[in-house]
Amino acid sequence: TRAPRHRSVVYMLYGMLAVLGTMGRAYLMIVLSHCVVLYSVALAKQRWLCFAAGLCSLASFRLDPFSTWQNGFVTRTFDLQDVLFYGGCGFTIMRCMSFALENAERKEGIYSIIDLLKYNFYLPFFFFGPIMTFDRFHSQVSTSELRRKDNEMWNIRAHAFLHLVAIVAVDVFFHFFYILTLPADVKFVNRLSDWALAGLAYSNLVYDWVKAAVMFGIINTIARLDHLDPPQPPKCITMLYVFAET
Template identity: 70%
Template sequence: MGWTFMALVVSHCIILYSVALVKKKWMCFAAGLSTLASIKLEPYNSWQEALVTGSFDLQDILFYGGCGFSIMRCMSFALENCDRKEGNYTFSDLLKYNFYLPFFFFGPIMTFDRFHAQANNTQLTRKEREMWNITTKALLHLGVILVVDVFFHYLYILTIPSDMKLVNKLSDWCLAGLAYSNLVYDWIKAAVMFGVINTVATLDHLDPPQPPKCITMLYVFAETYVYDYIGENHDKIFKELLATVCTFAVTTLWLGPCEVVYIWSFFNCFGLNFELWVAKFFSIPPFSIMEEAMGEAMSRRIRGVFNAANFWAIVLYNVLSLNSLEFAKLVGRRIIFKGGLKSVQDHTQHLKCE
């Protein structure tokens, strides 16, 4: 990446370390978000990107990955320094935290307090069968990488959505499978990246964050510093709204402000809050009394209907970020409107036959 790129990253560290010494959290957030925006907004973006010497395939990915994750780590450092009662952490603490190579380009982001405690632990011991587990995970990830590589020679799940003429000719089932496969691929990519990095970090006696859960499982939004810090237990409507807005404001800056990112952030933010609104609404009488009166099986079926709708909402607005707005619109029309109408017509015809 060149020494000028390294100098750029160090300059980010110097700026945010200087702000951290003031010990004002709002200043740390403001400085961090401004620095994060600078690598995505013109003309600051072009100027910084030009500092990378040479030209190669992964240049953009490594530039944004290195700068983006570096700034997020500096924000974590600054916030932890604000909470420190006596004195400040040293600049060398920040450099060790930021330039630990396995985490540098792609994360996962381990918050500074956890990294500092684990990296300075002098009592290094291995748990029983820990090396066996590390070896097993390494071989498993290698196997997944090989399987995905073979699949890419025969399944064109990433390139087919770009050909709208071909996509329009696909059946509803095929289109739904294609959209779902894109999400599974994205999860596998994240799981492998996290898994390989985690395996290396575990060899260094660290306990890194775990890989994301599979997209086939409905789950509460992944743990993040901003989301959990503001949302706390995620059971208060106003705090949840504030936590999601702040989280996706950071994410929007990280990914780069544009139409697709705005739409993706809005619907993700709305979806998380809608889950809480629905849960709160149905927890009040008479709905809570009705659920208590009905059987457990019927309660599961009703919850299943809402979860299925929520699951396909997750599919749709993540397909938007993975592919294109046109492909997401087509999937939405075909699955929700056309597919939903066809299901109603089939059900009506079935009733007539009976």
């Protein structure tokens, strides 16, 4: 089937309206200002300058007085607002860096700032990632033909069901397992055997992986419904030999 015209623009507008409704006008202006600054840097097509500008933008959320000044624009109205604030800003800057680096590699012409905004404000990726590089996102969202592989919808439904099961598992872990509170008791931990301590550490790592798998899995499922091929979720800790494979 043919893709709806301007679907990437619709994604962008929907994402911007969702961010505006969730975080407020001041937060949206902060995000847009970072996008404009990093887009301006991208026009120079210098990779080192793109890296430096991106790192400086990230540092501005950790170093005073820049951090306090930017935080002062956003009024806290709900518990998760801090998480959304830093998550959205951090991933925005990383997406801008990906855009700038791809623009530097482009031999003829430059990408427009609208291309950057389409990329940044795709809502499923906005607050918590994952980072889908600009070249992949741009090529997939700009395609005129939408095709699904055989049994792809069945696979999407199956993955969605597994993610619901994982959500229940995370809730059970959080409320009925003591793996999260035991490490806080140093005296108790000192009395544990090496095997028990290793098991406790392993359980905490698996719990962290399940949380990440739930978050990335739900986001990826939504992206696949939009005919995108998002990055794969992290591997289970049990299947890793080195952490570089996560």
